[in-house]
Amino acid sequence: MTETIRLTTAQALVRFLASQYSERDGLEQRLIPGAWGVFGHGNASGIGQALLQAALTGEADLPYYVARNEQGMVHAAVAFARMRDRLAAFACTASTGPGSTNMIAGAALATANRLPVLLLPGEMVATRGPNPVLHLEATGAGDITVSDAFRSVSKFFDRITRPEQLIPAATAAMRVLTDPVETGAVTLVLPQDVQAEASDWPVTFFRRRVWRVGRPVPEPAALARASHLLREAKRPLIVAGGGVVYSGAETLLRAFSEATGIPVAETGAGKGAVAWDHPYAVGGIGPTGSYAAQEVAREADVVLGIGTRYSDLATAGHAVFGNPDVTFVNLNVARLDSVGQSAEPLVADARLGIQALVGALTDWEVGEAYRRRTRELVAEARRLEDESFRGGHGPLPATADILRTLNEILDDRDVVINAAGSVPGDLQQLWRARDPKAYHVEYAYSCLGYEVAAGVGAKLADPSREVVLLVGDASYLMMAQEIAGMVSEGMKVVIVLVQNRGFASVEAPAELPGPQWSGAQYRFRDGEQALPAGGRRPVDLAANAASLGADVLHAATVDEFRTAVEKAKAGSRTTVVHVETDPCSVLAPAPGNPDAEALAF
Missing domain, CATH: 3.40.50.970 (Thiamin diphosphate (ThDP)-binding fold, Pyr/PP domains)
Incomplete structure (x- = not known):
């Protein structure tokens, strides 16, 4: 017989979250190290009670942090995840109605930046005894609530209308949070009566679970195609995005640039991946970028994007790339981003992808004239910056x-x-x-x-x-x-x-x-x-x-x-x-x- 324990749905969720870990390169850490929350009608007697009980009894280690604004606590969670390279994510809970919808802008920011955050908005009563709740009615469908607004800004969304639904939903939420391709805002909507409803839970649901964050390797044929295009290039350029930082590929990228002579421009998320005074760091790219980056991008015949999706701010609607024959090679863990700009895709983790390119291009580098041109542009950019x-x-x-x-x-x-x-x-x-x-x-x-x-x-x-x-x-x-x-x-x-x-x-x-x-x-x-x-x-x-x-x-x-x-x-x-x-x-x-x-x- 399966061993069970009787808990409310909220208590089960708190205990489950406290048992989740992430791991990459042998380093484990808490996946959900804590929860932000503003309590009121919709979550005080559910998740609020569960967090309080966990703190008082030590049954689950999930520290609670007081927030003053629901949107603000999501921003705090996003910044935390960014600093932790997307390997840890906070939970955020809010009450029914305006408290929960206040989190929507933060959810959109998380998903736009592809940073993990777990959102636990409150919800109307699942039994629909009190109806409507907070005077919100949908005339076209009885099961639509304001929480459905999270669907458009979440990478994963589920509504828990029965306690037993939490088991597959919570597991799916952790899968998305730890997937570098799919991550973003993950929303589990919890009606207030379901939060407080008691049920028997299998003890195995609360076992310590480690979510392995792997490093996909490039396909050999794709690597051969990408390295061939780079070998043919006369004026190549690397555009480093946030994926370089999240993968921990900065040191490899710097060495690759030095060995091959390919200059490196940075997006906003990738800035700092190469030190600003590196000899081939041409600075930020895009309409607000540096003079050197704009000039190199305008002349580039092959652009190697690493961990970037080429947002409009980075490309100025593609206008920064002035060569009509420019070709793109995109090294990205996400297939969607690897084919952007009609590029030759190289689907892989940034660190392992750069390692593979280093091996494929050991006997190749740009010409001395191009190295000299890059150094001259960097020097002029530094002069303009110093003038500012x-x-x-x-x-x-x-x-x-x-x-x-x-x-x-x-x-x-x-x-x-x-x-x-x-x-x-x-x-x-x-x-x-x-x-x-x-x-x-x-x-x-x-x-x-x-x-x-x-x-x-x-x-x-x-x-x-x-x-x-x-x-x-x-x-x-x-x-x-x-x-x-x-x-x-x-x-x-x-x-x-x-x-x-x-x-x-x-x-x-x-x-x-x-x-x-x-x-x-x-x-x-x-x-x-x-x-x-x-x-x-x-x-x-x-x-x-x-x-x-x-x-x-x-x-x-x-x-x-x-x-x-x-x-x-x-x-x-x-x-x-x-x-x-x-x-x-x-x-x-x-x-x-x-x-x-x-x-x-």
């Missing part, structure tokens, strides 16, 4: 002044976090990363409000690193509540709050069609004006940060900013460095990149 860093802007600091100062102060292992707006484009040009985890910029979903919550997740994932958030006032106003979480957890995070009193990425290109300052500045409405065009609206974000428990330092000049960041970094508490900048001091487009002015914000 020259300073002298006034009376308020420019964005470049802020980035130059941070580049000089932060160590190689320090993590800079940023998201939507104008700064990601500036960072793509100017941030000098040597460590693959030092550059943490979310732009696949371009989600304002990501930075503060992501700082919690990144610090939780690796407390040994200094975490520095570069957040504008617009993004800060979207979501700053998790500062309270940093303080509660005793975390030390440095928050650089760049105050330009509006949406600078919209305000700066005033010559372009659009709302310009009318929708980009914080202004009062005078009388019956159609647009808010009155006086500037004062917003004291520093006071807000202090009210959440952070220490606050103020800076009005570059020198004051340097002193404040150094003090914050030397401190032991979460500290906000508030600095006012010129909202119109965005960087000029890279020379030779006609699309950059329109796209670099």
Whole structure:
């Protein structure tokens, strides 16, 4: 007879999650190391009770972390997974109705970035006794609820309407979370009565299970085709994406570039895979990328993409590749991405794929003239960057002044976090990363409000690193509540709050069609004006940060900013460095990149 134990569905889920592990290259770690949650109608008496009981009795090791915003806790979980190379993922639970739907933007961000997170939204009562719940009715189908909105942004979705359905659903969820091809947001919808319903569970469901994350090897014939195209190339280019970092292939990529002379450009997710001062590192690619990367991409005859899906921001709608006869070879663990750009596919893990290419090209390298051309372009790009860093802007600091100062102060292992707006484009040009985890910029979903919550997740994932958030006032106003979480957890995070009193990425290109300052500045409405065009609206974000428990330092000049960041970094508490900048001091487009002015914000 199968041994069973009587638990509620929520208690069974918590016990199951605490027993899951991931493994790659012989290293095991907790797959679900904890849970974020906001409790209320829909999950308090289910998952909330189960997490509390686990904490009090020690029956299951699943630490609970308090969140202040449901979207924010998903951002924190995503940042954690990114820092852990997608080998660990947090669970996030919310109550029925608005609490759960608040997680949808975070779910979309996770799936867009292909980062694992387990979402446990609350749901209406499965028995439909109370109906409707929270006054949400579907007139066309009785089984549709607002939780169905998660379907479009999840890589896996299931609704548990009976306790016994949890066993196959939870197992399938773990499979997707640990699959580098399929991973993203995984959603298990749990009606509130099912969460609290008791049932007999087989003890085997709770056994320790290790999910092996393998490294697929390239097919020999595909390797032969890819290496043949590279051998025929005169001006090849490597585009390194996030897959290089998640695979831990950085050292191999650098050695491959040195041996063959192929220059390396980076996407936003791949920045830092090759140190910025590597002789063949041409910098960020795309409309906001470096001069060297744009020139090499424009001339390239063969492009080897490694771990990238060629998002529009990286290719400017393919416009950065100017050679009409350019050919693509895509090394990617996902078949879908390997055939992008009508490429010759090489389906494999990035590390093993590079190893195979090294073996296939041991007696080949680019010509000396092309190596020299790459070095010349890199030197010119460095000159342009140094020119941007020259300073002298006034009376308020420019964005470049802020980035130059941070580049000089932060160590190689320090993590800079940023998201939507104008700064990601500036960072793509100017941030000098040597460590693959030092550059943490979310732009696949371009989600304002990501930075503060992501700082919690990144610090939780690796407390040994200094975490520095570069957040504008617009993004800060979207979501700053998790500062309270940093303080509660005793975390030390440095928050650089760049105050330009509006949406600078919209305000700066005033010559372009659009709302310009009318929708980009914080202004009062005078009388019956159609647009808010009155006086500037004062917003004291520093006071807000202090009210959440952070220490606050103020800076009005570059020198004051340097002193404040150094003090914050030397401190032991979460500290906000508030600095006012010129909202119109965005960087000029890279020379030779006609699309950059329109796209670099």
